[in-house]
Amino acid sequence: MAEYLINVFLDEEQQKKARELGLGDQVVEIEGRKGFQVPMTKKDLKKLQKAFPDLEMDESNACKLPGDPQNQLLDIIFDMKTVDVMKFAITKLYNPLAGKAPRSKVF
Numbered sequence: 001m002a003e004y005l006i007n008v009f010l011d012e013e014q015q016k017k018a019r020e021l022g023l024g025d026q027v028v029e030i031e032g033r034k035g036f037q038v039p040m041t042k043k044d045l046k047k048l049q050k051a052f053p054d055l056e057m058d059e060s061n062a063c064k065l066p067g068d069p070q071n072q073l074l075d076i077i078f079d080m081k082t083v084d085v086m087k088f089a090i091t092k093l094y095n096p097l098a099g100k101a102p103r104s105k106v107f
């Protein structure tokens with residue numbers, strides 16, 4: 001079991017797609033709903049907390065991403081056909097330069 005998790009909840013259509021892609025065995029029951037639990041490291045969590053300051057962890061060290069990032073993560077899971085995607089997904093979800101003005105060199 002991973003140190004931390006991201007809960008990605010699925011609707012009926014997404015559950016069907018997960019089964020079609022061979023991910024049906026990775027769909028679990030979370031808080032009475034079906035979804036994926038994506039494992040992540042403490043380092044990944046720190047990056048996500050910088051990107052999403054309102055991110056809250058529950059008692060099982062799991063969190064839920066806001067709308068668009070969650071959809072991005074789900075697309076990555078479907079494309080890679082696994083829930084072990086954080087090494088790749090963190091580069092898409094966390095942009096350390098977001099909101100910062102570009103620096104220019106002064107000669």
